[in-house]
Amino acid sequence: MTTILKVLAAGAILATALSSTAFARHYCARGYVLHHGVCYRIHRYNYSNPVSGAANGAASGAARGNAAAGPVGAVVGGAVGTAAGTLRGTANMLTGR
Numbered sequence: 110m111t112t113i114l115k116v117l118a119a120g121a122i123l124a125t126a127l128s129s130t131a132f133a134r135h136y137c138a139r140g141y142v143l144h145h146g147v148c149y150r151i152h153r154y155n156y157s158n159p160v161s162g163a164a165n166g167a168a169s170g171a172a173r174g175n176a177a178a179g180p181v182g183a184v185v186g187g188a189v190g191t192a193a194g195t196l197r198g199t200a201n202m203l204t205g206r
Contacts, residue, residue, distance in 0.1 A: 159195045163195040
């Protein structure tokens with residue numbers, strides 16, 4: 110009788126453990142996004158000259174600044190993004206990316 114109870118208890122524990130892992134949230138590695146249960150690579154565009162790098166940096170900096178601090182943050186973020194984008198575009202141009 111105790112053996113049957115032990116087997117039933119072990120089966121209940123196993124069923125609980127398997128069902129919780131089946132419904133666990135899945136995380137993707139950095140650089141990937143989860144979409145309908147599948148991890149997809151996030152594509153980042155590398156600009157190969159200072160002008161397009163500056164334009165991309167200004168847009169992303171303004172968006173991040175606006176989200177963080179409103180219109181003033183957008184102006185500051187855009188300025189910082191322009192400088193950073195220019196440097197990144199120049200670096201990509203020199204390295205051949």
